[in-house]
Amino acid sequence: MGLLGIIVFVIVLVAAVGLFARAVYQRYLILRLGKPEDRFDQIGERVKSVLVYVFGQKKVLDEAYPGLLHVFIFWGFLVLALGELQFFGEGLFPGFVLPLLGHSPVFFLIQNVFAILVLVGVLMACWRRYVVKPDRLDHNPEAAIILSLITGVVLTLFIADGLRAAMHPAGSEMAPVTVFLAGLFIKQGWSQSTLNTLYYAFWWIHALIMFGFLVFIPYSKHMHLIACPFNTFFRSLSPMGKMLQPINFEDEQETLGTQKINDFTWKQLLDLLTCTQCGRCQDNCPAYLSDTPLSSKRFINNLKDHLLECGKEIGSGNTSNSSENESLLEKSLIGSVITEEELWSCKTCGACQYVCPVMIEHVPKNVDLRRYLAMEEASYPSGVDNAIRSLEDRGHPYKGTMASRSSWYRDSWVEDLVKENNKEVLFWVGCTAALDDRNMKIAQAFAELLKRSGVSFGILGEKESCCGDPARRLGNEFLYDCIARENIELLKNYKVKTIVTTCPHCYNTFKNEYPQIDGEFSQKYQVYHHTEYLAQLLKEKKLTVESSFTETITYHDPCYLGRYNEIFDVPREVLQNISGVKPVEMQRTRGRSFCCGGGGGGAWTEEEGVRVNHMRAEQVFESGADVLCTACPFCMTMMNDGIKVKQAGQDKVVKVYDLAEILEIATQKTDI
Amino acid sequence: MQIMVCLKQILDPELPPREFRLEEGEMTPATEGVHLVMSPFDQNGLEVGLQLREKMPGTTVTAVTVGPEGAGDVLRKALAVKADRAVRVPLEQDCKLSGNIIAGMLAGAARELGADMVICGRQAGDWDGGQIGLILAEELGWPVANLVTGIEPGSGKLVLKCELDEGYEVLEGNTPLVAVVTNHETNVPRIAKVKDTMAAMRKKLELIDIDPQGNSLELASLEIPVKEVNCEIVPGEDGVEKADNLIKRLSELKVL
Numbered sequence: 013m014g015l016l017g018i019i020v021f022v023i024v025l026v027a028a029v030g031l032f033a034r035a036v037y038q039r040y041l042i043l044r045l046g047k048p049e050d051r052f053d054q055i056g057e058r059v060k061s062v063l064v065y066v067f068g069q070k071k072v073l074d075e076a077y078p079g080l081l082h083v084f085i086f087w088g089f090l091v092l093a094l095g096e097l098q099f100f101g102e103g104l105f106p107g108f109v110l111p112l113l114g115h116s117p118v119f120f121l122i123q124n125v126f127a128i129l130v131l132v133g134v135l136m137a138c139w140r141r142y143v144v145k146p147d148r149l150d151h152n153p154e155a156a157i158i159l160s161l162i163t164g165v166v167l168t169l170f171i172a173d174g175l176r177a178a179m180h181p182a183g184s185e186m187a188p189v190t191v192f193l194a195g196l197f198i199k200q201g202w203s204q205s206t207l208n209t210l211y212y213a214f215w216w217i218h219a220l221i222m223f224g225f226l227v228f229i230p231y232s233k234h235m236h237l238i239a240c241p242f243n244t245f246f247r248s249l250s251p252m253g254k255m256l257q258p259i260n261f262e263d264e265q266e267t268l269g270t271q272k273i274n275d276f277t278w279k280q281l282l283d284l285l286t287c288t289q290c291g292r293c294q295d296n297c298p299a300y301l302s303d304t305p306l307s308s309k310r311f312i313n314n315l316k317d318h319l320l321e322c323g324k325e326i327g328s329g330n331t332s333n334s335s336e337n338e339s340l341l342e343k344s345l346i347g348s349v350i351t352e353e354e355l356w357s358c359k360t361c362g363a364c365q366y367v368c369p370v371m372i373e374h375v376p377k378n379v380d381l382r383r384y385l386a387m388e389e390a391s392y393p394s395g396v397d398n399a400i401r402s403l404e405d406r407g408h409p410y411k412g413t414m415a416s417r418s419s420w421y422r423d424s425w426v427e428d429l430v431k432e433n434n435k436e437v438l439f440w441v442g443c444t445a446a447l448d449d450r451n452m453k454i455a456q457a458f459a460e461l462l463k464r465s466g467v468s469f470g471i472l473g474e475k476e477s478c479c480g481d482p483a484r485r486l487g488n489e490f491l492y493d494c495i496a497r498e499n500i501e502l503l504k505n506y507k508v509k510t511i512v513t514t515c516p517h518c519y520n521t522f523k524n525e526y527p528q529i530d531g532e533f534s535q536k537y538q539v540y541h542h543t544e545y546l547a548q549l550l551k552e553k554k555l556t557v558e559s560s561f562t563e564t565i566t567y568h569d570p571c572y573l574g575r576y577n578e579i580f581d582v583p584r585e586v587l588q589n590i591s592g593v594k595p596v597e598m599q600r601t602r603g604r605s606f607c608c609g610g611g612g613g614g615a616w617t618e619e620e621g622v623r624v625n626h627m628r629a630e631q632v633f634e635s636g637a638d639v640l641c642t643a644c645p646f647c648m649t650m651m652n653d654g655i656k657v658k659q660a661g662q663d664k665v666v667k668v669y670d671l672a673e674i675l676e677i678a679t680q681k682t683d684i
Numbered sequence: 685m686q687i688m689v690c691l692k693q694i695l696d697p698e699l700p701p702r703e704f705r706l707e708e709g710e711m712t713p714a715t716e717g718v719h720l721v722m723s724p725f726d727q728n729g730l731e732v733g734l735q736l737r738e739k740m741p742g743t744t745v746t747a748v749t750v751g752p753e754g755a756g757d758v759l760r761k762a763l764a765v766k767a768d769r770a771v772r773v774p775l776e777q778d779c780k781l782s783g784n785i786i787a788g789m790l791a792g793a794a795r796e797l798g799a800d801m802v803i804c805g806r807q808a809g810d811w812d813g814g815q816i817g818l819i820l821a822e823e824l825g826w827p828v829a830n831l832v833t834g835i836e837p838g839s840g841k842l843v844l845k846c847e848l849d850e851g852y853e854v855l856e857g858n859t860p861l862v863a864v865v866t867n868h869e870t871n872v873p874r875i876a877k878v879k880d881t882m883a884a885m886r887k888k889l890e891l892i893d894i895d896p897q898g899n900s901l902e903l904a905s906l907e908i909p910v911k912e913v914n915c916e917i918v919p920g921e922d923g924v925e926k927a928d929n930l931i932k933r934l935s936e937l938k939v940l
Binding site for chain 1: 696698699700702703717719721873874875876877878879881882922
């Protein structure tokens with residue numbers, strides 16, 4: 013290429029890189045709007061995350077079809093990017109050979125194969141986007157532009173490479189597409205000069221498409237190409253149960269919770285920039301699927317649009333509109349970017365972030381916004397306000413209950429345990445198991461199992477209070493903080509070393525959240541969910557299965573046990589220990605389990621239209637199970653109701669049991 | 685306008701009946717392990733007062749309770765929803781005093797505070813006496829509106845909406861007056877904002893000493909009736925099985 017060509021190329025390159033860098037810098041400035049957050053610990057683990065989730069595409073591949081097409085395009089582009097160095101070098105300086113790879117026939121072959129894979133990926137994407145048209149994908153020109161650019165990059169690369177090979181086939185002998193195209197061009201009988209002109213024509217088209225793509229990236233959803241590796245690097249390394257950050261109420265707080273976009277942390281803003289609108293979150297969101305106003309995808313993208321609007325002026329350095337920009341930054345998100353109804357529709361089940369391939373953390377943003385509503389505005393949806401009042405007044409959220417915390421054990425052997433407060437094992441019953449008639453049976457069954465195993469344990473009886481989970485999920489962090497501190501102090505009066513509970517919400521609170529308030533809590537207390545504790549008792553042969561339980565059982569993963577604490581296998585193993593049990597899985601299971609609708613305050617909100625528990629009940633019937641096994645009192649209540657409603661017209665009667673109840677039946681001595 | 689709202693701390697009325705106990709050897713309810721709350725109708729009264737303040741600039745709301753130091757909790761709750769002042773009239777073991785004496789003490793507080801209007805709940809959620817508002821109005825010599833659901837500022841007068849068995853009556857008048865409030869969807873108590881709750885914890889509660897005066901009816905006896913209930917739950921997985929078991933059981937008992 014002549015000097016003029018090189019100069020033009022350099023100008024275009026500098027312009028493209030400059031525009032790209034400017035746009036990325038604007039995004040960086042946008043992130044600086046956020047509050048500080050420390051995500052720089054465990055660097056080794058973070059690098060590993062990038063390797064596994066970005067280069068390994070682990071989460072992307074959770075879904076076969078879209079996963080595979082993404083892998084084709086992603087890895088194809090990585091390989092093609094390497095080849096671009098040779099491609100551009102050779103065009104600019106004829107005879108240029110990239111060391112090692114330059115004219116390597118194997119590399120040409122690999123490049124050819126990966127380029128084909130990119131095209132296959134693009135075709136798969138087009139099929140899905142324009143023929144299958146899944147609900148979760150938006151239909152806008154952006155995707156079409158991107159797919160066209162990708163196709164353009166690959167086709168021009170093929171043609172230019174074929175033309176080059178037609179002139180001098182150095183290294184291309186093993187590359188089938190290049191060899192085929194070179195043969196085709198040779199057959200045309202074009203002169204070397206024509207071939208050369210055509211080569212440079214396609215070389216330039218290719219270069220312009222590449223640079224156009226580069227500039228387009230930060231302005232489109234393909235920003236995820238840049239943001240995703242960072243978002244993955246800075247992802248939360250804790251279990252999901254630790255995702256909510258506490259508030260220090262001793263510090264003077266300007267605003268409690270998140271009101272404006274810059275009340276979020278920089279990492280929360282990076283989440284927004286990273287979203288690629290793949291819609292996996294929405295596909296797994298019980299609120300969206302039950303026709304509430306909330307879509308987890310729209311939630312993130314509405315915030316993202318608002319953030320980019322706010323960022324427009326900041327990044328451009330144009331301060332003439334700064335007052336308008338300031339007013340955008342001062343704008344309350346609730347009511348303008350997201351409605352109260354959307355916020356309260358969330359069950360905090362965490363399915364959205366569990367499936368998100370780019371590690372977006374949806375739930376804490378929702379709870380942060382709820383915190384503003386709850387604490388600054390004292391605004392709750394109908395039903396929830398009564399739960400909050402009841403928590404404040406009587407330490408449990410069940411206004412109107414005719415039970416007390418002693419109802420489940422009154423006049424039984426358990427009653428004596430309250431008086432003996434010298435035990436090291438505490439059975440923390442939780443509000444629902446203590447106050448709800450159906451759930452009392454779970455408390456009774458578990459207490460019976462502990463007795464049968466010879467475990468010396470105590471209960472707090474009337475001294476027990478709510479763990480604070482409902483208040484926290486409903487955004488009243490202050491109430492949660494007060495309850496948690498009272499409980500931490502209460503426990504200090506006893507010799508307790510082990511806390512075991514049948515409620516995954518209490519479990520999560522003790523395991524992951526109280527240590528945020530009392531740094532020594534984890535050292536002082538071993539916290540178990542009853543499924544873990546029962547598995548251990550079985551393993552130690554303190555509990556032995558005496559009779560069979562001949563039923564087809566499907567296990568429903570409670571969100572706060574499964575997704576929040578990664579306890580998926582333990583309950584299933586307990587069930588497998590029981591002879592006769594025929595396990596079946598529902599279609600949505602384990603990490604993709606469908607919420608019962610009771611989490612995040614859902615147990616107290618009035619659902620309109622399709623109910624989440626009814627949907628889950630239908631999934632239970634679809635599984636063909638006779639018994640639904642749960643391990644959470646909220647799930648028990650919600651699923652019991654759901655099954656009762658959906659039972660009509662079904663061939664079989666489905667019974668709902670807690671794991672403890674099933675084990676209690678199976679470990680009864682049969683020789684009575 | 686100075687509004688005085690009377691608040692009473694009571695045993696949680698949601699306490700299940702079988703959990704209700706008396707202090708051993710005494711005629712007072714046991715409070716250990718039992719939650720104490722603001723009487724529900726008083727909460728409605730407070731809400732009516734706060735709503736009226738919002739509509740009439742310059743109005744102040746003073747929360748007043750008669751009771752021991754612990755009763756200050758209800759005053760803190762009132763401050764948390766932004767009552768302007770909170771006053772406690774000290775009294776130990778108020779449950780042994782007749783309503784007329786408590787009403788007299790509240791009337792004394794109203795005079796001391798220079799109140800133009802006194803709002804009470806229609807009856808306390810513990811003993812359901814329902815005397816205070818009416819006797820208090822008599823003590824002060826003020827008119828009283830009963831079963832008020834809301835008060836609105838009208839043209840030069842106050843408009844009080846009162847509940848009847850079927851429908852409403854609307855009363856008009858000027859202060860001073862006593863409004864005895866009942867619950868209604870328009871006076872559902874508000875929830876306190878957290879910063880206001882935190883501020884309320886730091887605020888000072890005022891004390892006004894007023895001697896209890898007048899004849900009191902004495903509590904002669906207080907006991908929990910013992911009910912004997914023989915209840916048997918008929919087992920069964922579904923309605924059909926339960927019905928079968930019920931018939932079987934009734935036959936065994938020779939009822940059928």
